[in-house]
Amino acid sequence: MPPLAKLALELGPLAVFFAANARAGLFIATAAFMIATVVALAVSFAWVRRVPIMPLVSGAVVLVFGGLTLILHDELFIKLKPTIVNLLFASVLLGGLAFGRPLLARVFDEVIRLDDDGWRKLTLRWGLFFVALAILNEIVWRSFPTDTWVSFKVFGVMPLTLVFAMCQMPLMQRHALPDDKPDATPGA
Structure with a gap:
């Protein structure tokens, strides 16, 4: 796609x-x-x-x-949704690490090639990031009006996620595996 x-x-x-x-x-x-x-x-x-x-x-x-x-005409549930999703993702990632399985490697191995240490570190960072997003969601919906929470959900979370992802580039570069494909040399 x-x-x-x-x-x-x-x-x-x-x-x-x-x-x-x-x-x-x-x-x-x-x-x-x-x-x-x-x-x-x-x-x-x-x-x-x-x-x-x-x-x-x-x-x-x-x-x-x-x-x-x-059904219950209660906005609490939709406000809890980001917290639940982020904690679910954090639990899966951090739980996988606890059992020695950095699950990000299974999801992104076709796209990103890292050594085992890189996958562990990246998985830990993303797991903790999801915990931070869950906490931040709780703070925002409990402390601000609904319209502010909606704006944060739409215009705050995505930029935070993109900035966090970009900040992971140095780690990914340090732990990148060499490309297995032979170089195509011109005229060969």
Whole structure:
């Protein structure tokens, strides 16, 4: 899938959530978010015939907690969703490390090639980052009005994640494995 399409499928539901919240409030925004999430997962599946695990898990939690928000008419559940998803990802990553299995290596081994120490460090960092995001979500939704929380969810979390990911580049470069492909020399 082209990177721009992948980004649109990941950010699209958040943009729908933000726009719907601004126009119609959190409950309509939650319903729109749920629909946009299902559409994004369906498009992703139609495009590549599989759905990556992180969007699938996040989508399932959106449907469960969004459904609870709408059925019980209580915004608490949709506000807890990012905390639950981030803690779930942190638990899987850190739990894998506890059992000597840096699970990021299984997910990204086709794209990124690192030595074992690099995978352990990268997995630990991402696990702790997800814990930090969960704590930050709790602070923001408990301390600020709903509209501020929605703006943070849309315009705060993604930039934080991108900055964090870029900050991991030196670690990844230090622990990168050499490319196994022979160099193609001109004229050979």
